[in-house]
Amino acid sequence: MVSSGTSRSSGMNAYLGDRRQRVRLEVVGALWGTIEVTEPARVVEISAGGALILSPVAAAPDSVRVLSLRIDGEDVTLDARVRHLRPVPATDEGPERYLLGVEFLSVPAALSHSLE
8 A cells, every 4th residue: 555645556756756857768678778987907918909908897798999098108099899808806906807808990000100
């Protein structure tokens, strides 16, 4: 029994005192989205074709991510595809992290020159 005078059939939002100003639609089925999180990560290994990155955030294999690197004092941005992900368990020195193997989809000249 609902004592506030709101029937349960009118929806949970009304029961909780919904104060939203915009209409929200229920998603029926699958609707996927992504959110980009900018977190510092350490490059463990790098080559002209890709890198191994120690990251505090997991990334789905086959997803494309934007990487920002600082090479010889210059900021370089490039697209990379995550090829594999391996969790690194938490230790006394820090929380769980992830090793991401990424393949560069484009290699800026600044990166190519610094790796020669």
